[in-house]
Amino acid sequence: MEGCPGQTFQVSLLLSHLLAGPAYASDVLMQPYLSSWDELVRFMEALGPMVGLISKEIESKTSIIRQLALLSKESPEAELGPDIHSINSVRTETGAENNPEASQHTGAYHSVRSMIWVELNRGLVDFNHQTDSGCRTLLRLHRALLWLKLFLQKLAETPAAGRLRSPSELCREAYQSTLANHHTWFVRRAAELAFIAMPERGFFFKLVCVQSQEELNVVLNRVVQAIGEIYDRTQKALEENNMLDLP
Secondary structure, eight states, X not given: OXXXXXXXXXXXXXXXXXXXXXXXXXXXXXXXXXXXHHHHHHHHHHTOHHHHHHHHHHHHHHHHHHHHHHHHHHOGGGSOGGGHHHHHHHHHHTTGGGOTTGGGOOOTTSBHHHHHHHHHHTTOOOSSSOOOOHHHHHHHXXXXXXXXXXXXXXXXXXXXXXXXXXXXXXXXXXXXXXXXXGSOHHHHHHHHHHHHTOOOHXXXXXXXXXXXXXXXXXXXXXXXXXXXXXXXXXXXXXXXXXXXXXX
């Protein structure tokens, strides 16, 4: 997939980050995960200032995790220390022994599962009150990722008969079945205004450098598949640790 000259958002770059995310048997590397979000933020900002407002909330979440990772590296007590053997044993069981880089990356925020493991063991995850833990922040990003996944999936669908629905309608539908369930009335109203101002379908052709709906389908389906892999792995990790309803 080639780059799109003159554009801030690059679908090829998004796809490369997404494909670099999966690790071991069921983990997700944090650096490409956050880089994927950087590109998705550019995607949302390209859709106009109203949708860009939503992206600001996303940026605040990725910044929290990046700051936690930075603090973890700067503070000696934030390193995994002897307990890293516990994580490495799990990674070995899931095939990490075949990865020569596995032993080189042992930071607390190296991956989704390492972050969950470390924050749980340090008592940083509160199941009853809001905190700025990486796990709670990840959950918010995770919910937003499902919204974008469903939106892009719908945008790539070609109905057997009838008209192609507008991106505004499709994005609203995806939002109502995902993020709307976790937002206040005020946020939902702001989102509705953003969807009304969303560009028409032709804009998305230019955004990903294609000429037709058929070409758009091919590109978006590849992206949706890659997002799905990241989403499913993250969902499994959060679900196994009872984190799908963190306040």
